Amino acid sequence: xxxxxxxxxxxxxxxxxxxxxxxxxxxxxGVSRNAVIGKVHRLNLPGRxxxxxxxxxxxxxxAPNAPRSSAFTARAASHSHTTRSISRSSAxxxxxxxxxxxxxxxxxxxxxxxxxxxxxxxxxxVQLTERTCKWPIGDxxxxxxxxxxxxxxxxxxxxxxxxxxxxxxxxxxxxxx
DNA sequence: CCCTGATTCGC
DNA sequence: GCGAATCAGG
Numbered sequence: 001x002x003x004x005x006x007x008x009x010x011x012x013x014x015x016x017x018x019x020x021x022x023x024x025x026x027x028x029x030g031v032s033r034n035a036v037i038g039k040v041h042r043l044n045l046p047g048r049x050x051x052x053x054x055x056x057x058x059x060x061x062x063a064p065n066a067p068r069s070s071a072f073t074a075r076a077a078s079h080s081h082t083t084r085s086i087s088r089s090s091a092x093x094x095x096x097x098x099x100x101x102x103x104x105x106x107x108x109x110x111x112x113x114x115x116x117x118x119x120x121x122x123x124x125x126v127q128l129t130e131r132t133c134k135w136p137i138g139d140x141x142x143x144x145x146x147x148x149x150x151x152x153x154x155x156x157x158x159x160x161x162x163x164x165x166x167x168x169x170x171x172x173x174x175x176x177x
Numbered sequence: 178c179c180c181t182g183a184t185t186c187g188c
Numbered sequence: 189g190c191g192a193a194t195c196a197g198g
Contacts, residue, residue: 002190003189003190032191032192034190034191035190035191035192036191037191038189038190038191038192039189039190039191042189042190116195128194173197
């Protein structure tokens with residue numbers, strides 16, 4: 001798989017939307033998350049801001065364990081803080097911020113109508129694990145749908161279902177016929 | 178252990 | 189330029 005203009009554009013879009021590298025890799029298909037991250041850096045796209053993220057890499061790292069060679073070249077790491085405003089039209093925002101904000105507001109108020117469906121949680125099969133939600137492979141309104149198992153009412157960022165709206169007891173939302 | 182992004186460097 | 193291996197951290 002090579003980086004066509006189309007794929008690069010998709011990468012840029014998804015990255016700017018705040019999708020994780022693995023999510024983007026799955027969306028694009030045929031590439032690993034490492035490939036995505038590597039490409040992001042090569043494109044000089046802004047890295048993830050520290051907030052909410054997890055990285056805190058030093059300016060340089062002392063060459064892992066000299067896994068390949070003892071030579072090491074310093075590489076400037078430019079970090080720019082990205083200020084993203086909460087936008088309802090952003091799928092990523094729906095995934096990240098809205099999980100913290102909007103989703104909780106919907107615990108037992110309005111249904112999903114007002115909630116943006118995050119394309120970002122359309123996981124590919126390879127990404128589904130014990131920990132990830134399997135919806136929408138199943139129908140959330142049916143008995144046989146698969147979800148993350150969280151019925152505590154808390155939204156779960158790893159869950160296709162819970163990441164877009166708070167869980168409601170099945171008897172309350174069970175579809176009629 | 179799950180995940181995240183960052184970095185290095187052989188190819 | 190690409191991305192696996194690796195690191196560092198939540």
